[in-house]
Amino acid sequence: MxxxxxxxxxxxxxxxxxxxxxxxxxxxxxxxxxxxxxxxxxxxxxxxxxxxxxxxxxxxxxxxxxxxxxxxxxxxxxxxxxxxxxxxxxxxxxxxxHGLSSAPAGAVPAQRAPQASERGPGGYPTTATRWWLGWFLVVLLALASLTLLAGVDVGFGVVLGAVWLIAGYALVVRRTVFGRTPVPARVRRSYLWASVALVIGAVGASNAWLIALGSQGVGRVDSESQLTGSHGTRYSQCSVVQPDGNTVDLRATGACPKPDGAPVTMVYVPGDAGSVWRPALGTKGDLEPLAGLWGVGTLVGCGLLVRAARR
Structure with a gap:
């Protein structure tokens, strides 16, 4: 009442x-x-x-x-x-x-939200083609730097790969894959741990390439040189004569393990005069631990990137 x-x-x-x-x-x-x-x-x-x-x-x-x-x-x-x-x-x-709007006069109208057919996997505002192309580009260039380039020069490859993973997240994942919408925390975590795994694994890339492409044989020590680095530091560089007759600097710097002319076991790529693949002392078995690190890091890193892309 x-x-x-x-x-x-x-x-x-x-x-x-x-x-x-x-x-x-x-x-x-x-x-x-x-x-x-x-x-x-x-x-x-x-x-x-x-x-x-x-x-x-x-x-x-x-x-x-x-x-x-x-x-x-x-x-x-x-x-x-x-x-x-x-x-x-x-x-x-x-x-x-009623033909009215609360937007101020002259305001730029909001962009139309993409329709379901225009959204990529997970409903994000990008096409499926751009979604998968973006992730493919991230993985491809990461492997190119952290596997191929790191196999030739581990320092250069690791640095370039790390830079690409950072740039790839900012330029490809955020802009192309997610269309500038917030990236979910689960994707950020997967991408971060994938980057860590790939960079750590790249340390063993050169060992993996030598095992895959190289042969094990006995050569001999050629000579030891004292060189000056780009920052003015002095270092020793040992050169060896490979079993195929090519004289090549070892992959790693440092003093020669034996006197000049002494026989040494090495893993080398036949026919390569050190322009791409430099030899490493020891057997293929000696190279396997770091090669295994490359394999595990690459598999885990790529798996996490695929997991992020499938979200």
Whole structure:
């Protein structure tokens, strides 16, 4: 009974403040916009509330002859927040149904959200082609630097590979794969650990290449040289004569293990004079631990990148 009395008082006050009597069609229009008459009547009991109600009627009914101005739309939005449960997006749709918009004049309209057919795996705003092409590019260039280049020069390959993994995340994963939307934490974690595994594994890339392409044989020590590095540091470099007769610097710097002319076991690539693959002292078995590290690091790294791409 008390609630009914309040409603009657609100209705009476509506008339007292010269708010118009609404037709059935106008009431239906208000309901479609999310406004209920009893709540509007209660809102109109204050001077400020009445100004909001007038703006609601201007925007969503023909109770007033004037067209809705920007101030009316703003006040109607305030009324929507105060007495309805509708979101700002739903209110905007109601405005658009009446040919109105809360966007400022001259504002650039928001870009249309990509449709489902335009979204890549996981619903992100990119095509499936760009999604998989982006991940393929990341994996391809990571392997090119951390396996191929690191096989020739481990320092250069590791540094270049690390730089690419950082740049690939910023330029390819964030922009091409995820279309500048936030990258999920699970993908960031997978990418980080994949990068760590690939970089650590690259340390053994040259051993893996020598095992795969090289032969084991007995050559001899040629000579030891004292050289100056790019930073002015002095270091020793040992050269050997391979079993195929080519004289080549060893892959690693340091003193020769034996006197000049002494026989040494090495793994070398026949026919290569050291222009690409330099020999390493020891047997293929000696090279296997680091080669295994390369294999495990590469498999784990690529697996984590595939896992990130399948999310």
């Amino acid at each position: 008390a609630a009914r009395g309040h409603d009657e008082a609100d209705a009476a006050h509506w008339a007292e403040v010269f708010l118009p009597e609404l037709t059935a069609a106008q009431l239906a229009s208000l309901r479609r916009a999310g406004f209920e008459l009893p709540k509007l009547q209660h809102l109109a009991r204050t001077k400020y509330g009445r100004s909001l109600v007038v703006s609601v009627l201007v925007c969503f009914t023909d109770a007033y002859p004037q067209a809705a101005a920007a101030a009316d739309i703003a006040r109607a939005g305030e009324a929507n927040r105060m007495i309805t449960s509708r979101s700002a997006g739903e209110f905007e749709k109601a405005l658009q149904a």
